[in-house]
Amino acid sequence: MKTKQRAPPSSKAGNNDRCCSLDGDADRIIYYFNDPDHGFRLLDGDRIATLAASFIGDLAREAGLAEELKIGVVQTAYANGASTKYVTKALNLPVVCTQTGVKWLHHAATKFDVGVYFEANGHGTVVFSQQALKAFASKEPQSPAQANALETLRALTDLINQTVGDALSDMLLVETILAHKSWTPKEWDLTYTDLPNRLVRVEVSDRNMFKTTDAERKLIEPQGTQAQIDSLVAKFKDGRSFARASGTEDAMRVYAEAATRSEADDLASKVASLIKQEGNIKS
Amino acid sequence: MALGNKTPKHQNPQVLQKPKPLVDNHTLYITFSLSIPIDRNIATMESRVLQAAKKHPKPADRSFQYGTAGFRMKANLLDSVVFRVGLVAALRSRKLGGQTIGIMVTASHNPPEDNGVKLVDPMGEMLENSWEAYSTELANARDEDVWKVYSKLEKELKINPETPARAIYARDTRPSGPKLIAALIDALVATGTEYTDYKLLTTPQLHYLTRCTNTEGTPQSYGEISEKGYYEKLGSAFTRAMRGKKTVGSVTVDCANGVGGPKLAELIKYLPKGSDGGVEIKIINDDVLKAEVLNHEVR
Numbered sequence: 001m002k003t004k005q006r007a008p009p010s011s012k013a014g015n016n017d018r019c020c021s022l023d024g025d026a027d028r029i030i031y032y033f034n035d036p037d038h039g040f041r042l043l044d045g046d047r048i049a050t051l052a053a054s055f056i057g058d059l060a061r062e063a064g065l066a067e068e069l070k071i072g073v074v075q076t077a078y079a080n081g082a083s084t085k086y087v088t089k090a091l092n093l094p095v096v097c098t099q100t101g102v103k104w105l106h107h108a109a110t111k112f113d114v115g116v117y118f119e120a121n122g123h124g125t126v127v128f129s130q131q132a133l134k135a136f137a138s139k140e141p142q143s144p145a146q147a148n149a150l151e152t153l154r155a156l157t158d159l160i161n162q163t164v165g166d167a168l169s170d171m172l173l174v175e176t177i178l179a180h181k182s183w184t185p186k187e188w189d190l191t192y193t194d195l196p197n198r199l200v201r202v203e204v205s206d207r208n209m210f211k212t213t214d215a216e217r218k219l220i221e222p223q224g225t226q227a228q229i230d231s232l233v234a235k236f237k238d239g240r241s242f243a244r245a246s247g248t249e250d251a252m253r254v255y256a257e258a259a260t261r262s263e264a265d266d267l268a269s270k271v272a273s274l275i276k277q278e279g280n281i282k283s
Numbered sequence: 284m285a286l287g288n289k290t291p292k293h294q295n296p297q298v299l300q301k302p303k304p305l306v307d308n309h310t311l312y313i314t315f316s317l318s319i320p321i322d323r324n325i326a327t328m329e330s331r332v333l334q335a336a337k338k339h340p341k342p343a344d345r346s347f348q349y350g351t352a353g354f355r356m357k358a359n360l361l362d363s364v365v366f367r368v369g370l371v372a373a374l375r376s377r378k379l380g381g382q383t384i385g386i387m388v389t390a391s392h393n394p395p396e397d398n399g400v401k402l403v404d405p406m407g408e409m410l411e412n413s414w415e416a417y418s419t420e421l422a423n424a425r426d427e428d429v430w431k432v433y434s435k436l437e438k439e440l441k442i443n444p445e446t447p448a449r450a451i452y453a454r455d456t457r458p459s460g461p462k463l464i465a466a467l468i469d470a471l472v473a474t475g476t477e478y479t480d481y482k483l484l485t486t487p488q489l490h491y492l493t494r495c496t497n498t499e500g501t502p503q504s505y506g507e508i509s510e511k512g513y514y515e516k517l518g519s520a521f522t523r524a525m526r527g528k529k530t531v532g533s534v535t536v537d538c539a540n541g542v543g544g545p546k547l548a549e550l551i552k553y554l555p556k557g558s559d560g561g562v563e564i565k566i567i568n569d570d571v572l573k574a575e576v577l578n579h580e581v582r
Contacts, residue, residue, distance in 0.1 A: 012567075022536065023541065025455045026486065026543030026546065027486045028391075028392070152523075155523035159520035159521055161491060167485070167487070168485065172521045172554075175562045
């Protein structure tokens with residue numbers, strides 16, 4: 001559904017109705033709705049992470065705990081650049097990028113007092129440190145508003161599955177936040193605009209000749225390739241691109257995003273040709 | 284003299300395995316507690332493991348790798364893998380002083396004919412990284428070498444075979460699940476591991492139960508050790524989080540015809556209705572009996 005970017009055929013939901021899909025064992029969830037003006041709109045893991053971070057950040061401020069608790073968001077390189085910018089600039093919270101794989105995200109999230117992590121595919125949760133739990137339990141509220149914020153924070157620590165991404169728990173979290181903010185999915189969708197992006201698969205003779213660093217965002221081998229990618233990216237407004245090896249086959253996956261659809265496509269195809277040339281299937 | 288032939292009194296499995304409450308009369312929601320006699324005779328463990336391994340032969344010319352999502356592939360290739368994951372669970376539990384390890388049989392969003400298996404660490408976290416390699420090693424051993432690799436790991440990791448081993452497990456709705464669980468049980472029995480079968484659960488529910496089991500009676504107690512305890516915890520927390528707030532309209536949840544459908548239907552019973560400050564939830568695609576529609580149009 002995420003790849004096809006349309007609602008499941010059996011959905012009878014009307015315009016602006018909140019909808020979500022679970023996966024087969026209910027550890028992932030994504031939201032979507034039909035916008036009468038723009039059609040099908042997907043609210044993926046990046047959106048759930050930004051929604052949760054914004055809500056918990058506000059609550060921590062209202063509770064007078066923003067200074068003493070370190071709240072942060074963990075993403076992978078596939079998180080849309082607009083979501084990263086929204087968290088760092090609009091929410092003013094730190095973002096850490098890890099390699100793909102939930103265990104890496106989870107591990108990085110535990111370094112925060114409140115660590116929010118979601119993969120774009122909708123697998124994620126929020127983890128609270130012992131210090132955060134202690135602060136929520138022992139902080140003396142100075143006003144009814146502070147008492148309310150603390151009570152909501154305590155409820156969230158029980159509502160959110162601390163062990164692993166949980167679609168049922170995450171759904172109740174999203175429903176809670178939208179109710180608190182009095183938001184429709186449209187208002188949630190409007191918090192930021194995703195940068196157009198493109199994912200391209202490039203067959204190579206041997207994927208092991210490509211080695212990455214920096215949470216799989218930069219190539220260190222073959223030498224010089226990263227510099228060429230960097231110079232391509234520099235030509236595009238809001239450009240970002242990386243190439244990483246497939247886990248299962250001799251292929252590279254090239255991700256590119258830029259300010260417009262045509263620029264994202266252009267950047268993706270330029271980086272893909274470069275990778276194809278480097279990983280040339282020599283006869 | 285039967286060395287290790289005696290089960291210490293305080294490790295009586297009958298006491299450790301509490302009966303689990305029935306949540307619903309519907310078979311999908313029932314959790315069982317199996318109290319079979321645990322044979323912890325170390326002297327005969329080798330023959331038990333080797334005999335059981337023979338029942339679950341590894342497909343020739345196949346190699347397996349424990350990845351981020353555990354082992355995952357066509358279900359008909361998984362029998363030996365699941366058996367050996369059961370052996371790893373025994374080792375891991377003993378290494379951690381008898382803490383309970385979780386085992387989930389699921390292939391998440393993969394097609395219905397696939398299945399998979401993954402291990403859950405005591406605090407409900409994913410299996411520690413270094414143990415992925417041990418799992419891979421054991422999964423790839425030749426049938427006749429299973430004990431050799433098992434006891435090599437035991438020695439290398441300084442695991443005391445007399446330490447009790449404990450595990451809990453569950454599966455999703457795939458038709459191949461029960462057969463794979465049978466392979467898992469063979470491994471748990473062969474290694475003298477105490478176990479509780481939680482039948483059908485979502486993956487995160489098994490993670491929850493694993494953490495609850497290992498934190499029971501401690502200041503970090505994570506909740507009541509039952510499926511019902513999970514619903515009650517979420518229901519109560521949601522009610523508190525929603526205090527004085529209202530949802531607008533309903534939310535339609537597509538359950539991909541997976542285990543999330545019946546479990547969400549159960550959870551709803553513990554949530555306030557939309558009119559009472561809760562949420563109105565409409566479930567679609569919750570047919571878990573027609574295997575071929577699992578994850579249909581979800582990916």
